[in-house]
Amino acid sequence: MTLTLIIIQIIKVIAIFVGLLTAIAYTTLFERRMVAFIQGRVGPNRVGPAGLFQPIADAIKLLFKEEFIPDKANKVLFSIAPLLSFTTAAMAIAVIPVGDSITIGGYQIDLVISDLNVGILYIFALSSLAVYGIVLAGWSSNSKYSLLGGLRSSAQMISYEIGLGLSVVGVLMLSGTFSIAEIVRQQSGSILNWYFFKQPIAFFLFFVSAIAESNRIPFDLPEAESELVGGYNTEYAGMRFGLFYLAEYCNMITISALAASLFFGGWSGPFLPPIIWFLIKVVIFLFVFVWVRGTLPRFRYDQLMRFGWLAIIPLTLVNILITGLVMVLKG
């Protein structure tokens, strides 16, 4: 009995983790092809049919490159930083449900690794730990470009984490729970149950903060090539660099999955199986990420901080107040 449950749990962990890694690999290809399309180029299409084996070629290249550590770097922290970055990013997927519970051979299986009753806080906790990967990478490289990039990005991540946390409070107030699976269940049935329609402002604030939190264009100041060479990962090469790269795409996927689950009904939808609906919604958000990257120029650093503290955070507070007011008036 318990042994079966443990085996089921292990299978779930492996399946979701392998799925995540595959998704990360193909998100890189998806992004490159899409950006190429937006810019009127062709993009990588040489390896395999339509470039489908490109991620494998990239992985092999990264794995076989020389692992170079600068002479004056702090060697221990230099090696730990990319691991921290990727583990914190990958762990977040554990609380996101990819489908409804299914029953196989008398066992009810939830399609989520662990349905924590503090699921959303767990994700925020991990994202607050993810800052360490970047700060330590910047500091331990012992290079001014890395340090500046690391400090910039940690300041940015701390600032936008507040906006990210406060923007979902409206949804939490309406749903009355921190469990993501429960929030998804509340939105099933009708498209009008989606929290997007009850909390539209919250969604936009959430998504803008999320783009900033994952350090992507138009908020990719940490790796502003033209001023900082490469940001916190300037001194990295090979698979250590690869891990930062994986972490960024992993964050994109987590945020897309979170946006789909919190605001757009997660796996719920008619006709198609729940997992397919979940994947469709996630891919749509990934497309928005790429679309934004292909369209918008980069912010200046002071604009970015002012935008975070003077626009996003006050608006989230107003949203919370209005939500509270409406809830009290409705009874």
Add this chain to the structure above:
Amino acid sequence: MANVIFYILAIIVLACGFMVVTRKNAINAALYLVVAMAAIAGLFAQLGSLFIAALQVIVYAGAIIVLFLFVIMMLNLKRDEFGFDSRLFQRLFGLILGIIFIIQLILIVSRFRPGLPAQAIDPAMGNAAAMSKKLFMQYLYPFEIVSVLLLAALIGAVVMASKRKDR
């Protein structure tokens, strides 16, 4: 099983705490503090209090120590520059606080009864709900007083920072 996990976490907390106060390099000290805080979150989680465990990581392991690291990196403190402040009243004050702390510790340990089960306030209600009921109903006034204190500190910080700018 639960005991084994408890002892592992407790050893991590104590060992990292020891490392924090003995490291000469401020960055390493701060990093050991992160591990200690994360292990304390593990202890909360083991008591079934996932809500407090998550807050522990978000607030202490996340936000606060990142700011520590930030300051240390900005000032770029070297091994030698990071020493004890030799001002007399600070040492005196530290000594008095240390004695009070030790007395409190002795009182707590002497009142400890083995066999008391550790559990969340009200497991049926869920941590977050149980916490907020206690906080906003039973302990409302202490809570408000603490928040006024924090607000005062916040305003103080802003005033000091903006004064620096005018000069």
